[in-house]
Amino acid sequence: MHLRELQERAIRIHDLYDELNRRERNRAWTREEFMLGFVGDVGDLAKLVMAEEGAREMPGGREALEHELADCLWSVLILAYRYDVNLGAAFERTMDELDQAISTRLSADPS
Template sequence: MDIENLRRRAMRVHDRYDELNLAKRGRAWTREGFMLGFMGDVGDLAKLVMAAEGARDVPGGRAALEHELADCLWSVLILAQKYNVDIEAVFVRTMDELEKSITDKLDASPPTP
């Protein structure tokens, strides 16, 4: 699945969550609410990475790690959509900039003995 299809799928789930939240709570999540949810997902992901590295005990194993990675990607796609960011173009541009910066630094550093 390409990034555009992922974005569309993420928005379909987002729209269903809006329906659910409106029906159950009388309001939908704001952009700030999505950011706070994303922060919670990143915290959960951090705990699962620590567990995968043997630094803590967290139930769920690899399936939970995969789920949190997908939750984080979903949040990034939703936030990009809500802020009108072409995430694919920005990702490519940012990776180009990072590769150039790293290459420039490697080229400028003396070889290690």
């Protein structure tokens, strides 16, 4: 899947969550609540990475790790959507900046 397809799929799920939350709670999540959900997902991901590295016990194994990575990607895509960020352009720009900064440091005379 390409980024645009991922974004479109993420937005469809976002819209379903909005509909569900309106039905069950009479309101949709705010941008801040999406961010808090993302923080929770990152915490879960951290625990699963630690488990994958043998530093802690965590049920679910590889499948749970894949699920949390997908949850985190979904959250990033939705936050970009909710804040009207062109994620593809921002990613390209950031990678160009990092490429330049790292290449400059690597090519610097170490003496």
